[in-house]
Amino acid sequence: MADTTRYVIFSGANERAVVAVCRYFQRHGVACSLVARPGVDAIRKTRFARWIDAVRSLDCLDVDDMLGALALLKARYPGQRLVFLPTAESIIRLVLDNRDSFESAGLEVPLVDKTLYETISDKASFLALMEQFGVPLPTRLEHVSPSDLPVVAKPLNEVSRRTGRKLYPELIFTAEALEAFLASDVVEDYFFQAYLDGRSYYFLAFFPRQGAPAVRYQENLLQQPNGKSMLVARLCDCPDFDIEAHLVRGFQSVGFFGFVMVELIEVDGVLHLIEANPRFWGPFELAIKAGFRPDAIVDGMQAEGGSSNALYLWTSGLMLSLLAGGRPRRYPQLLRKLVSHPMALFGADIYLRKDTLRLLGHELSQALRLGFVRARRRVVGGTQ
Numbered sequence: 001m002a003d004t005t006r007y008v009i010f011s012g013a014n015e016r017a018v019v020a021v022c023r024y025f026q027r028h029g030v031a032c033s034l035v036a037r038p039g040v041d042a043i044r045k046t047r048f049a050r051w052i053d054a055v056r057s058l059d060c061l062d063v064d065d066m067l068g069a070l071a072l073l074k075a076r077y078p079g080q081r082l083v084f085l086p087t088a089e090s091i092i093r094l095v096l097d098n099r100d101s102f103e104s105a106g107l108e109v110p111l112v113d114k115t116l117y118e119t120i121s122d123k124a125s126f127l128a129l130m131e132q133f134g135v136p137l138p139t140r141l142e143h144v145s146p147s148d149l150p151v152v153a154k155p156l157n158e159v160s161r162r163t164g165r166k167l168y169p170e171l172i173f174t175a176e177a178l179e180a181f182l183a184s185d186v187v188e189d190y191f192f193q194a195y196l197d198g199r200s201y202y203f204l205a206f207f208p209r210q211g212a213p214a215v216r217y218q219e220n221l222l223q224q225p226n227g228k229s230m231l232v233a234r235l236c237d238c239p240d241f242d243i244e245a246h247l248v249r250g251f252q253s254v255g256f257f258g259f260v261m262v263e264l265i266e267v268d269g270v271l272h273l274i275e276a277n278p279r280f281w282g283p284f285e286l287a288i289k290a291g292f293r294p295d296a297i298v299d300g301m302q303a304e305g306g307s308s309n310a311l312y313l314w315t316s317g318l319m320l321s322l323l324a325g326g327r328p329r330r331y332p333q334l335l336r337k338l339v340s341h342p343m344a345l346f347g348a349d350i351y352l353r354k355d356t357l358r359l360l361g362h363e364l365s366q367a368l369r370l371g372f373v374r375a376r377r378r379v380v381g382g383t384q
Contacts, residue, residue: 196267
């Protein structure tokens with residue numbers, strides 16, 4: 001059909017966000033094509049596998065390979081408007097690095113320019129920006145020592161400018177771990193901040209190109225070890241309207257538009273800025289329940305209505321963490337919030353739905369295998 005807007009997702013990463021967006025599109029009859037990662041793409045274990053219209057040839061990010069997949073979509077859907085959706089950091093950066101090539105090939109990229117995107121996504125530059133607008137930050141440590149523990153090592157940039165390697169934050173709790181990190185070959189790519197222990201919130205926002213943003217909030221209750229993905233969360237009211245105003249002014253000052261999630265930690269009644277993700281984030285299904293529309297990235301229509309107290313649960317992610325020997329980070333209010341909404345838990349799991357039961361089973365079986373291997377190693381080690 002000509003004149004149709006068709007959204008394009010390069011899958012193979014951040015599948016919880018991909019699933020949430022696909023569910024929304026299915027409910028609302030929005031056209032979407034998936035470009036799958038070869039072989040290992042988790043989306044193949046969902047009912048949205050039928051939306052795969054092209055498969056990358058290489059199991060790595062390659063511009064020519066992705067442009068080849070895009071050419072297949074153009075041939076299959078002549079005359080349709082193809083629009084890129086931002087679901088995975090590495091893919092977004094590659095597309096922005098080669099924006100002219102992708103747009104010349106017929107893919108609309110409704111994102112800010114590369115420089116602004118990196119300003120928001122890279123931790124050091126985003127913290128510096130928001131500090132100018134009065135948003136409190138965790139204490140920065142210039143010369144970290146064991147007496148400062150625990151600390152957080154944060155990458156200056158999402159991708160190392162020395163090695164091109166993708167970097168992740170590291171939570172450091174022991175003197176041995178600190179010594180090992182300081183001796184590592186990546187230490188020059190990091191800076192240190194004090195570790196904050198308090199209530200965790202996500203500022204969820206969509207900034208249209210014109211007008212005021214739509215803003216919602218998520219309280220985080222349980223998180224994978226080392227600051228990885230959220231396992232349990234809920235929608236909540238704004239924890240601090242002054243901080244919201246400072247954040248909004250900061251984003252508007254640089255002309256940002258699109259979707260963004262900002263993590264905040266509350267200590268002694270003060271919200272501190274942690275980081276931002278200018279893309280669809282893992283628990284994006286909660287944002288959709290709060291009224292966000294992923295296709296707003298094109299038409300600019302803001303969030304409307306939605307739930308104010310929905311829960312989010314990633315059971316298989318929790319099992320993967322526990323059976324691998326990890327200790328998820330438990331935030332205040334976890335048990336009270338779960339006990340106060342027992343019935344909501346039945347519909348809260350991201351994968352406990354007909355369209356993703358195979359993926360749920362796959363992740364649970366992965367968790368069991370990890371647990372078996374770990375238990376076997378302990379038994380073998382104990383007999384030596």
